[in-house]
Amino acid sequence: MPLSDEQRLTWLQLLRSENVGPATFRDLINHFRSAAAALEALPDLIARGGAAGNIRIASREMAEREMALAEKANACFIGMGEPDYPPALRSIDYPPPLVCVTGNPGILTQNAVAIVGSRNASINGMRLAGRFASGLGAAGYAIVSGLARGIDTGAHKGSLNTGTIAVFAGGVDVVFPEENEALAADITGNGGAIVSEMPMGWKPRSKDFPRRNRLVSGIAHGLVVVEAARRSGSLISARLANEAGRPVYAVPGSPLDPRHEGTNWLIKQGATLVTEADDVVRDLADSVPPAGNAFWSGEAEDEAGDLPVASADHARQAVLGALGPEPVEVDDIIRFTGATSGEVQLVLIELDLAGRLERHGGNRVSLIQAP
Template sequence: MSPAAEGHADRPLLLGALRLSRCEGVGPVTFRRLMQRFPTAEEAIDALPELARRGGRDRGLAIASPGDAERELDALEQAGGRLLLLGGPDYPPLLAQLPDAPPVLSVLGDPAVLRRRGVAIVGARNASAAGMRMAEMLAADLAAAGLVVVSGLARGIDGAAHRATLPFGPTVAAIAGGLDQPYPPEHAGLQNEIAARGCVLTEAPLGTAPQSRHFPRRNRIIVGVSLGCVVVEASPRSGSLITAGLARDYHRELFAVPGSPLDPRSAGPNGLIREGATLVEGAADVLRHLPELLPDLGPTGFAEGRNGWGADGPEAWTQLGEVRRAVLPLLGPTPVPVDDLVRRCQFSTSAVLTVLTELELAGRVESLPGNRVSLLAAAARAV
């Protein structure tokens, strides 16, 4: 798949990728593997039922139709949005480096801000007045220094960071639902302001109501488009600490604002500092740890893995039966790195990736951040 320039000339390319990304069982990691294996999205779609069958699926697979993709893209354009394709020139370059980067992004506003240096500011929804003031100060000072402030449009710290940024420069909001489903609802006006001055992005199609399972995926986008992440307030087991964990997984700079040990909202940042996060008292503590320019990231298309991915011919597929028998016992509900699977089963990386793709399409495994995979609950009970 060659890099796409989002526009009318590449509409067939966009539609094919959009359709593949909306097929059942095709998550971000599987999408990338399929596009490394097949020359076009349409050929990958044609192969899905057989791949799922080989992975052990005994029922039909829901395949998005060309009409579904046409209607989704038309509705997005009518809403004033754009579709960005992984590998295309307007896709956020930092996000493209993630192994589970979203195949397509729906965007309102100016996608050019996604190519600038950005830093995420996240924290508690039930933030204290002091925490809100700190988020506002950091956001304003970082924006004044030329950085794009990224957050998740949530109540509390997120909203404070977005609002404080707007007088000084663009801000980016990554949201969990569709572009037509602002969340929380009272931030609809703020979302419009952000789209006018910066950018709002999501991997969810229009009409998707945000649910709890969508927010961890949203959090990886916040981290993915940023050079670093600042946690202002976060209680234990909060979504902000999930975001901090993703920052570590994706090798982003991690910062935390210390707080009173008497306030449970400070437990998260204080714990991150104990574990090595940079203590932040002002914007200067963030700026000194960020590069002055985005790194040269190289190509972000799919051709790098096409040669040698998978296997062709009846004999090769017969051999993959041996790989399946070796891989499945190594999987469980606890996530395991793919590199560990390859090392322990002693088959080639391409063969293991082929089998993992089949199993994911069959609904038996799940790909997770950090190039890890786990067996889904129903499959784990069957082992």
């Protein structure tokens, strides 16, 4: 489903509006059939959701400025239904509707393996990351990592000649750490790509890195952890990969080295022990590549039909009565309230836009309690 220039612009405008994350974006498009129609409905939806303050709706001018910045940086926005969107990323819970890409977008459709690990990597860890990346690249896999110091850097350098994908926690035009600016240029100059879901010019914050890790594990068909402390972002990536049904591989190390505590722990928890790239290649040969998303219909030319454009008071009160601080499945809300799926969906959209709803895995939601 290639997007027109106008659709791409309205998608970006909707996505950059406050409280519109991937899940809310998906529900808005599925309900109103287009980003343009959803944008028109936003003010009323926010008001009915009971927002405590003003909720920012991105202007068309803001979206146009970001598009211009992307064009200046030789970047492009790829929508979820478009051919160059990473196929495996579509299968995670609430995939990003748009990703911004510099370099070679075509590499995003290639089967990929993520390699992650400690920023404070050992010399042998760096050597192993490069060896795994080189071997997997020779077997036809693109290598995905986060361009961080240490293992990430070793993985990217080891796969420059075969294809590597760097996922940023900030905008694609903001290289972090700055010491890897030359490496980022080498990646895009050698047929690789840089990917982000964050706005152009966005400087990464600490809370943006778990979101980056979600994309790293989501793009890949499997994830290799080379070195990791017991508490590290690499273990977050491993958890996210496991939740998405991706195999997790770990390289064992000395129990005396804290840089191996995380990888050894992963093996105890059931991660596959690997010592060379061929171990990963053989295991992935029997796996089915993840693709598709059952919760996405995309933009459609037809009208919303019998879907409500405004929630009824009785439906809103019934849904609020069914919600609490504990996550519940949306299907259970529909059964409990007796409301139609369209009515429930619209009330949840209103609450989400008002900042009163929290999304959880497994299509579950909970109500955010007032402070």
